[in-house]
Amino acid sequence: MKRFFVVCLFSLVAVFPVFAAFQEGDTAPDFNTQASLGGKPFAFSLREALKKGPVVVYFYPTAYGRGCNIQARTFAINHDKFTAAGATIVGVSLDSIERLNEFSADPDYCASKFPVASDVDGKIANAYGLTVDESTVGRKDSRGVQVDHGSIQRTTFIVGTNGKILATVGGLKPAENVEKALELVQRQAVGKQTP
Secondary structure, X not given: OHHHHHHHHHHHHHHOOOOOOOOOOOEOOOOEEEEEEOOEEEEEEHHHHHOOOOEEEEEOOOOOOHHHHHHHHXXXXXXXXXXHOOOEEEEEEOOOHHHHHHHHHXXXXXXXXXXXXXXXXXXXXXXXOOOEEHXXXXXXXXXXXXXXXXXXXXXXXXXXXXXXXXXEEEOOOHHHHHHHHHHHHHHHHHHHHOO
């Protein structure tokens, strides 16, 4: 019976991805990739972005996914609050840069407020300990367009200027994910001001 329990436990670990392989204080994997801001592609570098302040790196399943639309819109609405706390935002998905050009400029979602980065081969997600779910290939997005890639678990990492992870946010609904990330960024900013 004990052996059966251990086998079941290991099976569950294999089925459900380990949440947040990286924890507070771990070094965030650096990455360089193509991203889009306001419909214009550019080379994004996490290392370069960190020179300006903390970076909120949020992984999401797909551009124009129903929950992803809510999350992007919530980030866009709260963009000025993140900026006031000294943080920048970058979204990461398995989408092609062409798809991200549309999403980043869409006034209903990203609204040209922050970049979204392309991780077509899933290497960035994997480096952050996140798995790619290939079972979602072929689903339709909110526009009715077929999505030709898998999805990444919705997880947000707040990376400090020293390249260390300050916090990880996961397991929340899209808008709550953004609200929690904002709360953590604002708390971090207040902590730096306090002697």
